[in-house]
Amino acid sequence: MTIAVTIILLILVWVFLDLYLGRKKAKTKAVERCYPVRQSHISFFCSGTELFEQLYTDIRQAKESIYTLFYIIENDDFSKEYLQLLKEKADEGVKIYLLMDWLGSRKVPKFMLKELKNSGVCTDFFGKPKFPFLFFSLQQRNHRKITVIDHQIGYLGGFNVGREYINQHKNPMLCPWRDYHLRLTGEGVADLEQEFLHDWNQEGRPQLNKDSQVVYKDSQEAVNHQIFPSQNGVLEKKFAELISEAKDFIFIGSPYFVPSKLVFSQLMQAIERGVKVTALIPKHADHPLVKEGSYPFLRQMLANENVEIYQFQKGFYHAKVLMVDDRVCDIGTANFDERSFSLNFECNCFIYSPEFMEKIKPVIQKDIKNSYRLTQSDLERTSWVGKIKENIAFVLRPYL
Numbered sequence: 253m254t255i256a257v258t259i260i261l262l263i264l265v266w267v268f269l270d271l272y273l274g275r276k277k278a279k280t281k282a283v284e285r286c287y288p289v290r291q292s293h294i295s296f297f298c299s300g301t302e303l304f305e306q307l308y309t310d311i312r313q314a315k316e317s318i319y320t321l322f323y324i325i326e327n328d329d330f331s332k333e334y335l336q337l338l339k340e341k342a343d344e345g346v347k348i349y350l351l352m353d354w355l356g357s358r359k360v361p362k363f364m365l366k367e368l369k370n371s372g373v374c375t376d377f378f379g380k381p382k383f384p385f386l387f388f389s390l391q392q393r394n395h396r397k398i399t400v401i402d403h404q405i406g407y408l409g410g411f412n413v414g415r416e417y418i419n420q421h422k423n424p425m426l427c428p429w430r431d432y433h434l435r436l437t438g439e440g441v442a443d444l445e446q447e448f449l450h451d452w453n454q455e456g457r458p459q460l461n462k463d464s465q466v467v468y469k470d471s472q473e474a475v476n477h478q479i480f481p482s483q484n485g486v487l488e489k490k491f492a493e494l495i496s497e498a499k500d501f502i503f504i505g506s507p508y509f510v511p512s513k514l515v516f517s518q519l520m521q522a523i524e525r526g527v528k529v530t531a532l533i534p535k536h537a538d539h540p541l542v543k544e545g546s547y548p549f550l551r552q553m554l555a556n557e558n559v560e561i562y563q564f565q566k567g568f569y570h571a572k573v574l575m576v577d578d579r580v581c582d583i584g585t586a587n588f589d590e591r592s593f594s595l596n597f598e599c600n601c602f603i604y605s606p607e608f609m610e611k612i613k614p615v616i617q618k619d620i621k622n623s624y625r626l627t628q629s630d631l632e633r634t635s636w637v638g639k640i641k642e643n644i645a646f647v648l649r650p651y652l
Contacts, residue, residue: 274388282484291474292438300417317347319448320399326414327359342371350375353394395596406444409433425536426568443479475605488593501528503575506588509546535563545645562623578606
C-alpha cells in the first residue's frame with residue numbers, strides 16, 4: 253500500500269469518525285425550547301419581489317432596532333442593496349444586529365462588512381468550523397431566516413437574500429423562484445426575537461439582552477400559532493408526531509424530499525391507514541444528488557393509490573410547508589429532509605387556524621397546476637448513471 257493510499261484511507265476514517273461522533277454528541281444536547289401558542293396577525297408571501305418590497309418598507313420605517321439573520325446573503329447587486337439599507341439605518345442611529353451563516357454567506361465581500369461595522373452595524377457569522385468535530389461543524393448550519401424590526405414586526409420563512417430570490421437566477425430552469433414566507437405582528441414577534449437573541453448570544457459574541465420594557469401590540473385578525481425552533485433531531489420527532497396524528501390528508505411542499513427513517517415510517521403508516529398524501533417538489537434541482545436521493549421514497553409512496561406526487565415545472569419550488577388535515581399548517585425554514593430534521597438550526601411556525609389554511613390553499617393549488625404529476629413509470633426509467641447517483645445519494649442522504 254502506497255503512502256498516498258494510506259493517507260487517503262486515514263482521512264476517510266477521520267471524516268467518518270468526526271461526523272459520527274459529532275452527530276452523536278450533538279444529539280445529547282437536543283433540548284426542545286417550547287414556546288406557547290400565541291396570537292398574531294400573519295401575512296403570507298409567495299413572491300420574492302413582494303416580500304422584499306414589504307420588508308424594505310418596514311426597515312426604512314424602523315426607529316429603534318433591526319435584528320436580522322439569514323442563511324444565505326449573496327455577493328450581488330441585490331444583496332449589496334440590502335446591506336446598504338442596513339448601513340443607512342445604522343447611520344440614522346437605529347441599532348442593527350446582522351447574523352449570517354458562515355458557509356451560506358461566505359461570499360459577502362469583506363469591504364462591505366467593514367463598511368457595515370464602521371457605521372455601527374454589529375455583524376458576525378454563525379457556525380465557524382471548530383475542533384474537535386471539524387467536519388461535523390461544517391455540516392451543522394444555521395438555516396434560519398429571521399428578521400425582527402422595532403420589536404413589533406417579525407419575518408420568517410424560506411427566502412434568503414440574493415438575485416435568484418427575486419426571479420433573477422442565472423439558470424433559467426430555476427426561475428422564477430417560488431417560496432413561502434411569513435410576516436407577523438403581535439405576540440409571536442417576541443418569540444422570533446428570543447430566537448435571534450439565542451443565536452446571537454453564542455460563540456463568544458457580546459451578550460444582547462431582551463428589552464423587558466417592550467409591549468407587543470395587539471393584532472387584528474389574530475391567529476393561533478407557535479414558533480418552533482429546532483436542532484439536533486428535535487424537528488424529526490415533531491414532524492413524526494404530526495404525521496402520526498393525521499386522519500384525512502397530508503400536504504408536503506419541499507425543495508428536497510429525503511426524510512429520515514422515523515418520519516418516513518410514520519408517513520407510510522399514514523398512507524396505509526387511508527390518509528391522502530400529496531407532495532409537491534421541484535422538477536429541476538439546485539444541488540447535486542438531492543433529486544436522486546428522493547427517488548427511493550417516492551417509489552414506495554407511489555405504490556399506493558391515495559398518493560399524488562407533483563413536480564413543479566414553472567421555475568424552482570423552494571417552499572417549505574406541511575399541512576395536516578385542517579388542524580395545523582407549518583411554514584418555516586425546514587425542508588422535508590434529514591438534514592433539516594437532524595443537523596441544521598431551523599425555525600418553523602405551526603399555525604392552528606383553518607381560516608389561514610383556506611387562504612393559502614389556492615396558492616398551493618396554483619403551484620400544483622404549474623406542476624407535472626409524477627408516475628411510477630417515470631421513476632422506473634432510470635439510466636445506469638442515475639442508478640449510480642441514487643446509490644451515492646442513499647449513502648450521503650443525512651448530509652444532502
